[in-house]
Amino acid sequence: MEVNCLTLKDLINPRQSRLDFAIEDGENAQKENIFVDRSRMAPKTPIKNEPIDLSKQKIFTPERNPITPVKLVDRQQAEPWTPTANLKMLISAASPDIRDREKKKELFRPIENKDNAFTNSIQLVVVGNSAVDEFEKQRPSRKQKSLGLLCQKFLARYPSYPLSTEKTTISLDEVAISLGVERRRIYDIVNVLESLHLVSRVAKNQYGWHGRHSLPKTLRNLQRLGEEQKYEEQMAYLQQKELDLMDYKFGERKKDGYPESQDPQLLDFSEPDYPSSSANSRKDKSLRIMSQKFVMLFLVSKTKIVTLDVAAKILIEESQDTPDHSKFKTKVRRLYDIANVLTSLALIKKVHVTEERGRKPAFKWIGPVDFGSSDEELVDVSASVLPELKRETYGKIQVCAKQKLTRHCSFNTIQASERIQRRVNSEPSSPYREEQGSGGYSLEIGSLAAIYRQKIEDNSQGKALASKRVGPSSSSLDPAVPFPVLSVDSEYCVNPGLAHPVLPVTQTDLQAFSGQNGLNGQVNVSLASVASAVESLKPALLAGQPLVYIPSPSLFMLYGNLQEGPSPGSGSWSEKDGRSSEAPAAAELSSAPLAQKRLCEERKPEEEGEPAMKRQRREYEDSPLSLVMPKKPSDSTDFSSPKTLGGRASTPLEDAHGNSQLPAAKEASGKAAANCFASSEWENPSGNIDVEKPSKENESTKESSLLQYLYVQSPAGLNGFNVLLSGSQTPHTVGPSSGQLPSFSVPCMVLPSSTLAPFPVLYSPAMPGPVSSTPSALQNTGPMNFSLPGLGSTAHLVVGPAAMVNPKSSTLASADPQLQGQLSLNLSPVMSRSNNVIQQPESPIYVGHPVSVVKLEQSPVPVTPKSTRCTQCETFFKTPGSLGDPALKRRERNQLGNASSAQRRLEIPSDGAD
């Protein structure tokens, strides 16, 4: 009997017994927990947690084992919910999407469905192998335990761009426990991250988190080194030769004159702040070195595609290993490990290169390409350019301000875009697909939605994480402690796999873009520096990022806010909830006048209170979205209406009438640059390459998010395009120098000046009132109008603050679960073509993202609130639920064995679409 076995083990080693026990659970709880819903997890959780108390564990006796289940049962009753579970429930209740997801999960893991599964499982185990087998069957798939997924969870714990002031330390033990994996796995992740200087070893078991601030620099250095190494030549050589593994003669290349590889020292780009402690200590850093070299290969590659075999060969050669087949295999394994992490970082994505021999696994670099200069290239939408834009044209423009905080936003945006692109490419059925070639806006819209989601996800994660981090060992098993939000969020986190960053648009791209769209010249939008120097990052827009729809044929630019991760200063969620949350947005605009919000409110008396607020908060923080839509005349009815989940109220921008003039406000607001993403980026570079299906990607998309941006269609009369800026989020940075600061995107729309004349510039501060938690310097001054200098006198800048939209005011009730699924953002390609905006709830991509859209009357004249439709969707943050399982104690890894794996959750989010 199992019991007996346990007993023996126990006798031998108490710990062992525990392990066994754990394993048993593991069959169910641990591994399966991964999938378990929070709600379901609750019952199980206690079990795991119990083990937390090691002292008890030791005591475990065989007899106890059987008992344990009982206890668990009791516990379930007694403590039906853990905080996390509770939260999850609430969320689930609030969010239909979540429920759907949960359902899927359940389907995925039937076992989990039973509340008493745990108990049963245990019994089964005791009973016999058959039971075990069943469990085995239900065990999470390999993918669910993949390093990539784990890495995502890991990354979700930390802000991509942590404030300089916040130094985050990573405790390997803690992380391993919290993620429920063996420490060994964490090393794999950390080593790769370290190679990119995202983290550095501080001490035993301790790593410091640096975030991506220095990533561009690191990449630049790697690129340089790669060039010095002539990797490109080597790659070309190998590819050309098409050498077979077996045939490949190592060392040949050197003869050919390839330079020797450099010393294996990990490149130290570390900044003063983060001295790379003892990086040198380890003699063997091969994974790190390999990672750097691998990255170099991408950076020097013209195609940005590297096949694993070539990479492995080069690495083997450099490592001076004996070139045998087993080495090759090993190298490839390592490359996969590295690739998983890099994918999680959205730096690369899996592709296949078709060659004579057939398909070869390869990866394509999707990370930033131009990191040569300090910051991302900003594209200014200059006034001069604007006029040139044709209304017909469409494209995406991202306005960014260089804000430290926001930088990641652009990244997110990119990822989202990429994701979408992939999806489009990979999904024949995708409605957007058709649009692609032409760079149709529909695609972009999709991307926007995706981006938006992404933002939300990111934010939420970040916040959650942040909060978690802040606390004492969050990882603690203490049941009282909320599940590591991170893990929960992680599900929705950016999927590395999913996220494919789109290269930042350069001027060239922009031009190209304009060409496509009929735009001429560049678009430069420079906003006065947005920054206020608020360190706290408050989610500015969130609440209602309003979407303004102005019927006009021109280009739409949607810009979402983005925000950096959690800001330390930011108030608690609760504070942010509701309108208060919006305040931050205003802050972001900082100098910019916030007052506008009021206008919106007036227009739409909103009722707030939406539960969604919380979610939104999280969401709104994210990155900015930029969307450009081709003009669609009238309608777009659907557009406006539904928002998805989170969609906050749409604010009726319509109201904005008025004053078109924008004083220098802009400057005050901050500088914004517009980045454009070339649609082309999305396309596969080479015909040979097949983009892998982004099955994973879906996850992120699910999340609904609020859109904070203004959707403006140029009035019929407008020739130019308008840029709509959403004021929602302004990052407050305290003075980061622009160089380092990530570009910050400010939602804004550039409106063709002349035509817009009738439209006043609206600036809606996120919060009408004072910002709740944030002491932002900015205050709502009231509606403001500013003109973009660059745009020319005629151009109008509309800034839509998050606040503008009132959640409740929205005509549509987001409450309807069904509606939630649909986002206004979801524009079906069809719509775009027809010029009518249609929502496609079905579109996978969009589902779940709340978007609020306000329709403005077509008439150039300011729309009245009535005319406009506002929809709000409440977005709740969908948390995957709590994830967490308690962590097992890693140390016992041996013992734990299977159990350890249990922790990993898999989420395969189906995209909404699925």
Added chain:
DNA sequence: CTCTCCCGCCACCCG
């Protein structure tokens, strides 16, 4: 079958 890559043994080192 190939592609992936999880898993965890066990060698290395450091303190």
Added chain:
DNA sequence: CGGGTGGCGGGAGAG
């Protein structure tokens, strides 16, 4: 020496 690290490759899931 014990424990943190992490190389390494068997072997199995996924396609």
